[in-house]
């Protein structure tokens with residue numbers, strides 16, 4: 021890895037971040053707060069939330085087995101996807117490399133930040149060799165984007181190849197593990213000590229059933245986390261989100277139960293798809309969705325919409341011609357989908 025200062029945009033490296041009232045005060049226990057121009061009435065909504073979310077991070081630290089100083093929390097993963105561009109990539113000059121197909125937000129953020137996006141195609145099994153990704157890099161490549169389990173394909177990338185990318189690249193490698201709670205592969209967040217250039221993303225939007233509260237996380241070295249914290253909006257995670265996330269973490273047995281049910285339903289639904297005459301291939305999945313190649317994705321998609329059932333039509337995505345991406349629902353939702361498909 022290049023020294024972090026060399027990877028970081030000069031304006032970000034020298035940035036003096038906004039210092040909020042709550043940031044500057046850290047002393048004895050206080051009870052009169054006249055420092056932030058807040059309204060003294062309407063507690064607790066009148067007070068600015070903790071800008072660094074210490075209490076919530078302590079809970080997440082315990083659950084995820086990652087030290088608090090290695091955790092960044094954001095307004096969904098979306099924020100944790102945008103920040104590496106803003107911290108590391110000089111608009112109009114630097115570039116990033118990513119697998120293709122994958123989650124659409126990496127390219128959107130690249131475009132917004134005026135950073136060249138270099139997609140590298142997966143093979144026919146939706147896998148990739150490290151050498152192919154590294155060959156797409158040049159001296160202006162700051163980031164490599166990986167997603168495992170990958171969206172929309174559903175499969176894990178090979179661990180050995182991911183590690184080769186991390187070890188073989190001078191810049192930052194971001195591995196989006198939004199679906200890792202459904203996967204048999206252990207998370208890379210436990211390997212942070214060995215890889216100073218690794219950022220692992222996670223979210224409460226999928227297995228945790230909390231897409232509405234917008235809480236995403238990044239795990240990385242303290243130096244990278246400090247950069248993210250310097251650039252983020254001061255109060256990026258609001259009080260209600262911090263409270264709801266704590267409640268969700270306290271009920272983690274619900275989550276384990278949901279994951280168990282969804283994995284069982286996934287097997288059942290994938291088997292049912294394989295038996296459909298209109299389904300040509302069901303791709304392996306380590307996520308709470310799977311990709312299926314159909315005889316006529318557009319026709320089937322439109323037919324399902326007519327019946328009030330929405331799946332994701334991925335037919336226009338690279339390597340995904342005639343593919344539908346199906347999220348695992350409740351048993352009765354899945355049955356309704358299968359009933360409709362059998363009558364197509």
Ligand SMILES: *Cc1c(COP(=O)(O)O)cnc(C)c1O
Pocket residue numbers: 095096097098099123167171196198222223224225226231235236
């Ligand atoms: C759904 C998803 C996310 C979640 O994004 P949030 O902003 O946290 O809701 C992140 N990455 C991938 C690959 C996803 O599919």
